Amino acid sequence: MSVAVREQKRSAWGGGYSPFKVEYGKLMMWFFLLSDSFTFGALLISYLTTRFATMGWPDPNKVFKSYPGASEFANAPLVFVSVMTFILIISSVTMVLAVQAGKEMNKKAVIKYTLFTIIGGLLFLSCQAWEWTHLYREGAWWGRNPFPNFDGSLSSPNFTNFFFTITGFHGFHVFSGVIINIVMLIMAFVMYSKKEDII
């Protein structure tokens, strides 16, 4: 074989480094999120097909009309649900801010925003706990649906079955996120007090 050797061209996909310039943990996280969206996608599509195949469905304005401390006759349709959604969105904003602060190596800000995110997550979980308890007291649970359909007819338990299963799975998700955030907060805190330079 000839001795003279051709130069290798270097490119992002040419091997020797990460084509997306990320460490493997992040890559795994991306793919995990993709896979996770398929789990939720499957649950939501199951819900949708069942809902379309079911003759009647309860009126959300009538199911979700209470809030903590409200009287029995309170009528605030979807208000508390919106508040919960708002909390969740805010906590993802603070999460993004925490990541950004991490990139800027601003440890104080990382700790602050991670803390906000955890508080947001816990707040959401408490709201959900209240909501579940409230619905349970009204007679709703897996296999039991006290709410009539839009047209007043008796409804099947499909609504409560899907509601508790999917929001339960979601709540479990938020809970895992909170735990992971707490671990990260502790790590950031330890590094902060040791004045270490990695984050």
Place this chain on the structure above:
Amino acid sequence: MSHEVVLQADVAGVHGTAHHEEHHHKQSFITKYVFSQDHKIIGKQFLITGIIWAILGGFMSVLFRLQLGFPDTTFPWLETVLGKWGKGGHIAQEAYYSLTTIHGTVMVFFVLTGGLSGTFANFLIPLQIGARDMASPLMNMLSYWFFLLASVVLLSSFFLETGPFSGGWTAYPPLSALGQASDGSKQGMDMWLTALVFFVVSQLLGGLNYISTVLNMRTKGMSMTRMPLSVWGVFLQAVLGVLSFPVLFAGFILLIFDRHFGTSFYLSDIFVAGQILPHEGGNAILYQHLFWFLGHPEVYIVILPAMGLVSEVMSTNARKPIFGYSAMVMSMFAIVILAFLVWAHHMFVTGLNPFLGSVFVLLTLLIAVPSAIKVFNWLTTLWRGNIRFTTGMLFAIGFVSLFISGGLTGIYLGNSAIDIHIHDTYFVIAHFHLVMGVAAFFGMFCGVYHWFPKMFGRFMNSTLGNIHFWVTLIGAYLIFWPMHYEGFAGMPRRYYDYSGWESFKQFISLNKFISIVVIITFTGQFLFVFNFFYSIFKGRKVTNKNPWQSNTLEWTTPIKPLHGNWPGEIPEVYRWPYDYGKDGVDFIPQTTPVGEDESVH
């Protein structure tokens, strides 16, 4: 070979500074062979677990074939061995259904998914892309232990009073949702579900690792298009698995709720044993959609790694470049995408809207195109090659034969007009055993015979290997070919005894014949088992780093690589892996720089 000398010099030169000193630590037996994080050991753990499962799963099929072939004969030893399941020398009905169910589950998930991709993704990815190990060795180890846990749980269901699950490997509700529906639907089903949830976890841990390792950890010069097809196969199967197993998981969550928490996702208006159940509003077909959304990709999860192994072994042993490398990669991509769009071809008779059915017919027939492209490329790779008939090569060729035979019947089944008649008959059994079951086994055997020298530093005996090949190939055709005729005659699958039907009496002796061949072929597999374990300790020693004169990186490691694979620097790659017979040179390893006057592939 000059190349080897250079590499050795390399090793001596950098050894002192290599960042791999840590691996010279003494390791105890436990950390080295049991809780190992070395991808090579984990691969072997998957392989040996897979072999044990295959023997058990195969034995189950022998037992239920006894019932199918000899419904009127009594085998007193059955009662001795199986107790109440073999009462009076017959396999009891409930036992028969459990055996077929667990046979299917074990073969599809534990052998051909866990055992096949678990073995070769782990063993080959780091070695062939030039990495020290997987991206996360810890997750990799956990992946194996979840797999083993799943295995133990599934196996223990055999020791339940009510026996293992018995409603078929697809576990359709209501049979799988209602404990009162059958004995197997009681705790057996709970353990089945537990085992499969652990299995999904194992697949995710493994799959995420394979994907990020392939994307991130290739050595210098190893661009994606210089990867051996074996790496492409396991990489794409991991992508398929990561995207489809979660859907099965979601389906299982709903099933668990139906079983234990009073929901009716899959159940409505049911009578069981004269009792009206309170369930209402659910839909059993929903489960089938969720199951087959995984289930169809799953068959490609099984076959893609086998395709990759076969391509690699075939090119090496034909001493020719693989024909149409990029067509091979593109057709695997096409398979990955189409695999998600054809699931309802398993559901043509569920009352699916015929228009929707015709869409799925079209998409199903489309997926035959990339499969056919691959077959064409294998055949053209063989064409005018200098074929070396090693045992691995024989199995690679056998794979192609089986894949063609079974793939053609897929095209029959993919047409709903035909499928409506032969759905759930032995025709389907024949189709998928040839195209998936036996073909994937052949891919696995091909891989084991070929990479055994790298795994254990010794060769398997090729005389025994060749006998094993012929016994298995002839056996497989004799078993599954006749089933096409039974299927055309309408003989349904999953029945306990056909002798009561006038229309199937004609098959009594055919069934007997099939069962006898099953017993012979199953026994023949012990040639492999013996060969495998004997050769680990007593096989002919490998004396040359590259015994097959192959181009890929794993053959540049020492004969018995330690954890970390290369003692010195990881070699750099300069060319694709299929430079066989180029410019009159028999083979040019990937680590050889491209000469000035040489054309690049």
